Amino acid sequence: MAWTREQRLPAASPQGPAFRRTGEVARGSSPSPQSSHGMPVVRLAELGREQRSQILRVPFFSPSLGLRRWLALKLPPGYQPGQELPLVYCFRGHHFEWISGREDASRQNPLPAQFEQAIKEGRLPPAILIFPCFGSDDRKMFAIAANWSYPRAIPAQRGMGLGRFEDYLLEDLMPQVERSLGLYNPRRIAIGFSLGGLLAMQLSLRHPHLFTDVGTYDGSFFDHPVRSDDSILSYGIFEPIFGYPRNAELVAEHSPLALLQSHGPEHRKVRFYVQSGPERAEPNDSNFYRCRQVVEALEAAGLTNHLPQVIEDGHHNWFTADRFAMSILELALKS
Numbered sequence: 001m002a003w004t005r006e007q008r009l010p011a012a013s014p015q016g017p018a019f020r021r022t023g024e025v026a027r028g029s030s031p032s033p034q035s036s037h038g039m040p041v042v043r044l045a046e047l048g049r050e051q052r053s054q055i056l057r058v059p060f061f062s063p064s065l066g067l068r069r070w071l072a073l074k075l076p077p078g079y080q081p082g083q084e085l086p087l088v089y090c091f092r093g094h095h096f097e098w099i100s101g102r103e104d105a106s107r108q109n110p111l112p113a114q115f116e117q118a119i120k121e122g123r124l125p126p127a128i129l130i131f132p133c134f135g136s137d138d139r140k141m142f143a144i145a146a147n148w149s150y151p152r153a154i155p156a157q158r159g160m161g162l163g164r165f166e167d168y169l170l171e172d173l174m175p176q177v178e179r180s181l182g183l184y185n186p187r188r189i190a191i192g193f194s195l196g197g198l199l200a201m202q203l204s205l206r207h208p209h210l211f212t213d214v215g216t217y218d219g220s221f222f223d224h225p226v227r228s229d230d231s232i233l234s235y236g237i238f239e240p241i242f243g244y245p246r247n248a249e250l251v252a253e254h255s256p257l258a259l260l261q262s263h264g265p266e267h268r269k270v271r272f273y274v275q276s277g278p279e280r281a282e283p284n285d286s287n288f289y290r291c292r293q294v295v296e297a298l299e300a301a302g303l304t305n306h307l308p309q310v311i312e313d314g315h316h317n318w319f320t321a322d323r324f325a326m327s328i329l330e331l332a333l334k335s
Helices: 111-120 165-180 195-206 236-242 248-254 256-260 265-269 288-300 318-333
Strands: 055-062 067-074 087-091 128-131 188-193 213-217 271-275
Touching (some): 195 213, 271 288
Parallel strands (some): 188 213
16 A cells, blocks of 8 residues: 555544544643643752652753753652662653543553552552653654654654654663763663554664663554555654655664564563553554564564563553553562
8 A cells, every 4th residue: 555645744643553642532632842731840950859759840952853852750759869769761752641641531540640659558669750752842743762864754843853863862861861860870661652662662672781671562563574554654753764655674673573583682681561452452442463473573582571462451542551551560670
């Protein structure tokens, strides 16, 4: 199937399980990303002195993108500056998605609140939650951790800058934040939902030293070999990364299925947790088949998926994603 001009537009489609956001329909529009969202704004230089167990918004400058970006960060109750704690990087699109109660009508209690309660009750040890931003200011354009090869393929989008998003995360965001927290070789855990699942898996396979544990729920993984009718790759967000038509060699450099074919011994140190909704929920409420391919590729590479693939009552929504994330925190932080 050839890509149509409509499919090439930069905005992510609101339909289907890959990048759906239903908050605007179900619960009203989200506040502007330029507002504080009711969260304290803390500069990086002040982060090392923070003790508040609130969700904090942190601005920082990214040389790789050539502009200021935001992230959200949640310190645990009882946190002391400089305390050596695991870092949990939570991926999706915009940094607000994991923390907002307005992303879709299914959501009852976002991950940060659930995790804080578990720490207070002694059910989980403390960790620091970090929510990087991979979305434009208006939340109509998203990215994965890849440097754009075709930056002129789309109109300029506020907040996307130079499009060097792999460098942005690895060379700007992570070093600046971790240094500000007084951490120089922390344990890191990655959790991703949907597009964030692709991002977390892509990062862990390209840079296996980054994370000790990687959990992905209903990841929007590419087919491999690359197919022209792959509905995920047809989204316009991939045009500045992979061009039009898609450059198969570039796609393979960021495709978990392709990367697993060239895995090395360092990948055996990573614990993978890949889950999806059930097969019966395909194609609009589950990425079952895409996740099954990744689980099979892990097995073929001699790597273990540490959870059953299917969450039988799972949906492609934030209720299931939050529940999944809590299960990963329990497995990873208690190991």
